[in-house]
Amino acid sequence: MSVGEAPVKIRRSGKARNKAVGWMFILPNFVGFAILTLVPILVLFYMAFTEWNIFGGSEWVGLENFRRLFGDASFYKALTNTLYYTGLHVPLTLAVSLGLAILLNSKLRGLAFFRTAAFFPYITSIVAVALVWNMLFSPDSGAINQGLSALGIDNPPGWTTSTTWAMPAVIIVGTWREAGYYMLLFLAGLQTVPRELYEAAFSDGANAWQRFIHVTLPCLRPTTYFVTILLTIQSLKVFDLVLVMTNGGPGQATLVLAQFTYQKGFIENQFGYGSSAAVVLFLISLAVTIFQFLYNKRRDA
């Protein structure tokens, strides 16, 4: 402490200034995040232990909401549906967006147009998307079933009007919508793959598929990890698409957790109970994300 006093002091103040500069960079975003997102979410955690009808004060009820939640058959239906949606939607979107990214990474004519076109669904109004897809999925007069009948399929699925096919229909539209966005992320990741690796693999006699498996995929791992986490969280909290397409589906076939929360809160005016469902959704998202984080960490090492 006494010998290298001067250097330690400079190092300390340098470090402190770096810290201060760092904080200043993130402060604007963090303040907005804190006020508009973090505080309401902390209030949500409080709300989950109360009974509140939005007017007036809330009544503390402890774990009663959670006890009720775990005995609620609709909650389990919503949970199953959410996991079903996530389980199918994540791999499908990963595959489609990765495929699109690889396709659009080559030197095609009109590349900029194709990349923009792939991104269009993501920026289109969700209500317009749902309306048009509902008409496409219409069991008798929709284009999709007419196409399937032309191909010779006798009993085309009922899509959004059938309890078994409503969720696949929503998943298809969800993938269509989000593939463009994740394609962009993959495109960015693909730019970081060094060309020498491809050339080395090519000269070693690897065909396109082997190059993909052994060069592209490993180099893309950080991007894939990032996309998977984002995709999983987005899928677990899906709401607007389900609401405008099927509003919970025939019966409860497409009821998801976020919609369950909305129903309990805004339609049945039980905000405390709805909040407890939202807390459960948060914990699930957190658990899945931590699991993916640890899995990736182990693979890295």
Next chain:
Amino acid sequence: MKHSMKWGAGLVAVASLALAGCASNGDSTTATESTGTSSQDPVTLSMAGWSLDSTPEFQTLADAFHAANPDITIEVNEYKSGDDYDTQMIADLAAGSAPDLYVLKTLKNFFTYQDGGQLLDVSDVAANYDSSTNGLSTYAVDGKTFAVPYRQDSWYLYYDKDLFDQAGVGYPDGTWTWDDYAAAAGELKVGLDGDDVFGTYQHGWQSTVQGLANAQSPGADILSGDFGYMKPFYDRAVALQDNGAQVDFNTLSTNQLSYQSQFGTQKTAMLIMGSWYVGAYLTQVGTGDALEFNWGIAPAPQLDASTTSNPVTFADPTAIGINPAIDDSKVDAAKKFLAFIGGEEAGVALANIGITSAYASETVTAAYFALDGVPNDDLSKFTFSTHETVPENPVSADTAAVQSILGDMHSAIMSEGTSVDDAIAEAEARVKNEVLNQ
């Protein structure tokens, strides 16, 4: 030490990511200004309404009241229509930015507002009304009245006389039971023989089946959790769509059909719908959105002949209540308005735009049938003036939750994804599990 700090930072980062993932989009609510001046005249009150372009009743009431009370002006603010109206209203009330007066669009949510203390006690206004004003008792809780109805609808059977003539089927004569109705729908489908024209049209709302089932079935009570009485109604509805006599539920929901366009452009010979459609139809004829043809109203089909002289139907009244956050100086003016809307002057003003007012009298009936385009036959007049109208739902804390479950049951049955018996059993189990045991 450093390692665990990295771990901690990592966890916080992960938590933030997950938290950001849980962020929700907020809907912007319209901020309404109550530009109230002090206790002296003139006073301006703000009132919430919806779809002002196609729903003239709010402005009509405001204008009629202003004519009688020139020193009080009512400003109508437009809110979202449909289910969103209540969501927006509740949010505004909680935020303190709601107008002085607001319309209680659905009786189902009356409990929410009243229980949440969002309605001023207007028992003094209600006491000055007599039995000519229907629906007042619906808004009474614990001996106090919290809103005054201005409109009392009823569900009728609308029928297109031209299409009936074309198919060679006899008009409804006021004695129809459900079997007569189903038989006529079948005959109409055969007689009309066009791909696009149906015998009858049942809109997608759960009330199209459940409302009449609840009103007409003896001992029916949705809060009891027993829904077996709905079975014959659903069996009949599913049979009608299977026979092609009515558009099937799946087509109408994916293609977003509207009952106004179905009946108004003569794509269906019959329609069971609320009395508000008369005014809407006449407006649409005026704008060219609907065709002009001979039509009439008949009482809704009954369970059996015993209720022919006083047909049983359902519909909720619509009322206006006062926001308790209103300026003290404006309370008297607001109460004056409530004392007006359930009376004869308001009734006649509403009849002149084709709305069935809460106030019932010969004068109002005469004004209604003097309207250009309203069918003048005796059966229509009987239908309008003689009916026993039951509210669609009881006022209770459990109603909203039970209605949600029944709505799921309705879509499960009508989309033919679940059989009638299974869906009813499932709904009964859900009500027991989610509502009654709480």
